[in-house]
Amino acid sequence: MWSGYKVNLLIRVVFLFIIILVFCCYMGCHIPDEEPPAENTEVKAIVTNAQPLSSEITLVAVGDCLMHNTQIWSGQQADGTYNFDFFFSEVQDLIEEGDYSSISFEAPLAGAESGYTGYPLFNSPDAIAQTFKGSGFDLVTTANNHAFDRGYQGAMRTLEVLRNAGLDTIGTYTSEEESKSYLIKDIQGVRVGYLAYSYGTNGIPIPADKSYCFNLLDRDKILSDIGQIRSQVDILILIVHWGSEYMPQPDNEQIEQAHEFLNAGADVILGSHPHVIQPMEIIKINQQDKLVLYSMGNIISHQNGLERNSGIILNMKFSKNFESKITSLVEVRYTPTYSHSYFDEDGHRKFRVVPVERTLEDINDGLDPFLTEKDIPLLQQVLESTTSQLGQDFKAGV
Numbered sequence: 001m002w003s004g005y006k007v008n009l010l011i012r013v014v015f016l017f018i019i020i021l022v023f024c025c026y027m028g029c030h031i032p033d034e035e036p037p038a039e040n041t042e043v044k045a046i047v048t049n050a051q052p053l054s055s056e057i058t059l060v061a062v063g064d065c066l067m068h069n070t071q072i073w074s075g076q077q078a079d080g081t082y083n084f085d086f087f088f089s090e091v092q093d094l095i096e097e098g099d100y101s102s103i104s105f106e107a108p109l110a111g112a113e114s115g116y117t118g119y120p121l122f123n124s125p126d127a128i129a130q131t132f133k134g135s136g137f138d139l140v141t142t143a144n145n146h147a148f149d150r151g152y153q154g155a156m157r158t159l160e161v162l163r164n165a166g167l168d169t170i171g172t173y174t175s176e177e178e179s180k181s182y183l184i185k186d187i188q189g190v191r192v193g194y195l196a197y198s199y200g201t202n203g204i205p206i207p208a209d210k211s212y213c214f215n216l217l218d219r220d221k222i223l224s225d226i227g228q229i230r231s232q233v234d235i236l237i238l239i240v241h242w243g244s245e246y247m248p249q250p251d252n253e254q255i256e257q258a259h260e261f262l263n264a265g266a267d268v269i270l271g272s273h274p275h276v277i278q279p280m281e282i283i284k285i286n287q288q289d290k291l292v293l294y295s296m297g298n299i300i301s302h303q304n305g306l307e308r309n310s311g312i313i314l315n316m317k318f319s320k321n322f323e324s325k326i327t328s329l330v331e332v333r334y335t336p337t338y339s340h341s342y343f344d345e346d347g348h349r350k351f352r353v354v355p356v357e358r359t360l361e362d363i364n365d366g367l368d369p370f371l372t373e374k375d376i377p378l379l380q381q382v383l384e385s386t387t388s389q390l391g392q393d394f395k396a397g398v
Contacts, residue, residue: 054321055188056330059237060098061314062337063296064144064272067107067128068118070302070341074350075127082125087300088135091353094313094335095136099187102139102194103132103299104239104272106146109161110154121149129165139183143171143198143215144241144273152207155214170239171196171215179212182229190320190327193233195225195266198241199273217242219257223264230265234320234327238266241273243295246308248389250278250294258292259283267329268316271295276307277389282332289329289396291316300339300353309339310382311353312390333393336386338379342370356383 075082088095095101107122114123132140140162147155155172162169173179183194197217206214215221217240230236238261243254250258250271258269262285269292271278278294297311317331336356344350354371356379362368363376371379 052189053323054319055190056317056319057099057187057190057192058097059192059235059268059316059318060095060101061237061239061270061296061316062095062101062103062299063311064104064106064275064298064301065128066119066275066298066301066303067122067124068302070118070349071300071351072116072118072124074348075125082127084125084128084131085134086350086352087131088353090359091313091335091337091355092135094315094355097315098136098138100138100185100192101136102141102239103137104141104144104241104296105132105162106144108147108150108154109158110150111157114150114154122146123150123154126161129161129167132162133165133167137167139168139170139194141171141196141239141241141272142169143196143239145198145200145202147172147198147214148201148204148206151204152210152213170194171198173213173215176212179215182225182232184229184233189322190235190318191233192235192237193229194237194239195222195229196239196241197222219260222261226261226265235268235318236266238269240269240271242271243274243278245274246276247274248276248278248307254294258294262290262292266290269293270314275301275303277310277312277386280332280390282329282394289394291329291332291394293390298339299337300351302339302341302351306378306382307385310386311337311339312386313337313355328396329394330396331394334386334390336383338382340370356386 075084077083107124109126109129110123116125117123142158156174159169159172159174168183170183185192197215199217201214226236243250254271261269262283267290271294274295275298276295277297280291280293283290283292293314296314298308299311301309303309312334315333316329318327319330320327337353338356340352340354342350359368359371360376360379363371363373
């Protein structure tokens with residue numbers, strides 16, 4: 001028999017053991033999260049809230065896309081639908097180099113009931129809009145002399161089709177309110193504004209009560225628009241349909257207007273309509289480099305002559321310093337292109353834009369499916385003609 005002392009001692013030991021066991025289980029199941037050192041928290045906050053010191057963006061632009069009868073026919077499918085995706089497949093990678101890319105489209109999309117035709121009164125299948133979008137373009141300029149080839153309704157339907165394809169438009173408008181709302185894109189913190197104008201509509205009247213629907217190349221209006229948009233953007237691009245067709249040099253009016261618009265606040269002026277490439281200039285204004293390219297030529301067409309089927313893919317790089325709020329043109333380069341008409345394996349005429357220098361390499365390597373060594377002199381002529389007009393690429397500080 002245990003004495004009362006021993007029993008009490010045993011009870012105390014067991015009780016203490018139970019308390020220790022419960023405490024250990026509790027601590028094992030509730031291990032507190034470790035708090036990071038205070039200085040690490042502060043560093044993390046600094047990194048999270050840091051802003052970039054600068055941003056560099058690339059804008060790409062091409063000239064006129066014409067749609068002659070042969071081009072329209074080239075896209076017709078066996079079921080009667082249309083597809084033009086082969087137009088830009090060879091240069092899609094160059095178009096997509098741009099954070100934002102634009103094209104000038106010289107044809108209405110007035111619908112099948114209006115009849116599809118080329119020159120002189122254009123009307124193209126809606127499928128070209130999807131081709132633009134799928135090829136990497138973001139903006140379609142509609143201010144040109146063929147915008148009203150199918151009247152006011154045709155011009156308005158063109159906007160509807162292009163926008164439904166996910167494309168921005170500039171130069172023609174559905175309402176007065178819309179015409180006063182400037183196209184401004186925020187691209188990686190850089191605000192880019194676009195304005196577009198045309199010298200006329202080939203004598204086709206603009207409705208008197210809807211004068212807002214088309215941006216005429218009116219000096220006072222352009223200067224007013226520049227004045228209103230300038231403070232809202234870091235970069236201002238003017239796309240102007242001007243000059244004389246097939247002339248390799250700009251006329252005096254183009255030169256005077258270009259300098260006036262650049263001095264007024266435009267950063268870049270891109271010309272269309274002559275259907276041939278005209279020179280470009282870098283002009284320094286208030287210590288800033290500005291660009292005018294008087295005509296980018298045709299990106300795709302079926303006109304006669306080497307020069308009328310020559311174009312470029314223009315690549316412009318800009319850098320914005322977020323501390324100084326200054327945005328600068330840092331590089332301008334271009335890829336010479338050729339609008340190539342060919343026959344596919346089924347004997348159907350097709351059209352494609354080819355990058356000249358890369359295509360020359362492909363021919364020499366036996367990689368081009370439609371061009372051979374006999375085509376090399378033609379492409380070399382395109383290359384020489386284009387580079388003689390535009391000169392060397394531009395790089396700031398070089």
